Amino acid sequence: MSNYSTMEKTALKAEYDSLKASFEAYKAQGLKLNMARGKPGSEQLNISNDMLTVLTADTDYSSPDCPDCRNYGNLTGLESAQKLFADILGVEPKNVFVGGNSSLNMMFDTIACMMELGCSGEKPWREQGKIKFLCPAPGYDRHFGVTGYFGIEMITVPMTENGPDMDMVEKLVSEDASIKGIWCVPKYSNPQGITYSDETVKRFASLKPAAKDFRIMWDNAYIIHDINDTPDQLLNIFDEVKKTGNEDIVFEFCSTSKITFPGAGVAALAASENNLAILKKRYNFQTIGYDKMNMLRHVKYFGDLNGVLAHMQKHRAVLEPRFNMVLDMLEKELKDCGVATWTKPNGGYFVSVDVTEGCAKRVVALCKEAGVVLTGAGATYPYGNDPKDSNIRIAPTYPPVEELAKAMEIFCICAKMAAIEKLI
């Protein structure tokens, strides 16, 4: 295969006709394949099934800080669950708040709390007029959704191979006090699988924002989600902010959604004592406490951090071949013809593909026509607006392996078709 940009029109046209024939053949199959969302597949879900019978009618439902986990109470979560998440995050248990089944919900509530109560002695965010958030992009569409819901203006910051463009971040936050925060997925970022470099983390910990009430939303969703023998290492942001005396600048989030069950996991956040005190001013009225039985179920099932890490190896065994299949196919089908570039993550849930500029929407539309659902083009950018119309997020985890192979074949065909359409 030659690089399309060097091919003559007639050759390109012939190539297109051949691709189109394959496309039509797939289309005729009436397929329903889905690579849209970062959902674990059945094989991964089965890994955690034994957790369901950890609690029985004979279990001791007490713990040192709770006479009976079946009953009301323990707003910040069971101490044993705080300890487990503290060990995952590398922080002190006293800095951990264990919540319900969704870290997204905890992020949403955190933003709501800042809007309503504010922090660092400043007025509530919603009383400060127009406020803004930095949104490294491509990024996680649901982060942008929360920001948009609260009417916060989003400023796109480009991602580099080391994380967000820190020159730009530093400049913007030091100059503009209406910038109140930034969304970060620091390890195996969604969708690129990039892990922030040590320097990036240190620069975050050293930020001197014009807004005293600026906060980093550190969504460490994939903190232990390695998929091969060369996992990335992320500096611990809480260690770094301790060194710089900047403990109040960060909220960190994680969950077991992609460790046990997405629909029935446990989420947690870590924060400084000042920040936790503010959150508790809201949580105190919001609920009496989250599901302690599910916390207990998780704690008893895993035992400790080692139990969690051993469990993650089972996920890796499922995911590594899937990611390899996707990457191999991209390499084989798209490299020589030069119609796309992509990331090769060591963990996380996505492969991020940049197709020929101006072609992402067309590729997603073609795929849909052939029965393959992808995340909407643009979804990885604030306001759904990818300025280059180039980025597509591939989620290789959910479909059965044989469907994944077929879906990737179709994806590559569509990426090539769209590129040729652009060229001729």
Add this chain to the structure above:
Amino acid sequence: MSNYSTMEKTALKAEYDSLKASFEAYKAQGLKLNMARGKPGSEQLNISNDMLTVLTADTDYSSPDCPDCRNYGNLTGLESAQKLFADILGVEPKNVFVGGNSSLNMMFDTIACMMELGCSGEKPWREQGKIKFLCPAPGYDRHFGVTGYFGIEMITVPMTENGPDMDMVEKLVSEDASIKGIWCVPKYSNPQGITYSDETVKRFASLKPAAKDFRIMWDNAYIIHDINDTPDQLLNIFDEVKKTGNEDIVFEFCSTSKITFPGAGVAALAASENNLAILKKRYNFQTIGYDKMNMLRHVKYFGDLNGVLAHMQKHRAVLEPRFNMVLDMLEKELKDCGVATWTKPNGGYFVSVDVTEGCAKRVVALCKEAGVVLTGAGATYPYGNDPKDSNIRIAPTYPPVEELAKAMEIFCICAKMAAIEKLI
């Protein structure tokens, strides 16, 4: 025993000395008894233990609307859970949103949603300046807590034996467009155990508030929580608002917190299609979905409404003797001396005692001195301010039976002591 108000001072003094001696004897025992919160006791929690093993590694985790309950999705809850709650509430499944483990959290989120988005085409509540809520009192302290958190002014409405004083409710809401809602616990109200009369429910359904965006927060926490052979009957508010064309005026809430486990139950709300559409505008960004495995666990455990009702009979068997003990002791110790009046509920979680005016704080303090924790005096009123300093909420469910008896003895002694202190 004579009525204290007719006794001479010397006789009262002698009575006081005798009470004081008993008080000191209890105090010397260093007791730690608790009648503060409406928490089920261990015996009640044990009733639901078999629910814990309903889901196993071999369970079919699918349902018609969800290929795998372990995974993400189904924002409004599993259809089977919507159906179960619909049957409990007497509404259509399409009007039910099933949430996490806390109906309080759903109420909090509903108020937050109205503050942020508004309803009935009006501006968001928080953009309308000072707004107010009607708070029937005595009532549930956590309702008042949510209202206060959002900076909503609370107006106390007296409770009658038929529910809130509807003359006052109708007058206020028809005259003042800044009144945006009212808190109701329509069946076995917290703390009095009063069930709203048919006329009260019909008058609620026929309300014509000055504010188009006025909402009734119908917290049906004790909808099926009968404790004897003469249960109260509550009219179905959704049937009534249908008749009056007032479907958008009410949000209804309930949960299994006092059916299965307070810490690990399932909560739900019912609302009109218009109201649900507004809530979903917020929930869409707040979360991907609540814990479907816990929904499935509940659905499979109960089967249907009949399963739930049979289950409630087991709670009744535990609660009826406790309530009888409390009521018998009040009758025996406090009736003749005329220092208190109280309600005799047919369900719910509380007995509401009105001690001699100006004595509630003193009674609670004396009880505390003798080792009995009660809900703080005033907690049942907005701003913690009981104008008569008279109402005390007794929660007979949590302590072991022998402790409950002792706690009630002490309570009666303290009620009498405080009354005599006032008289002499």
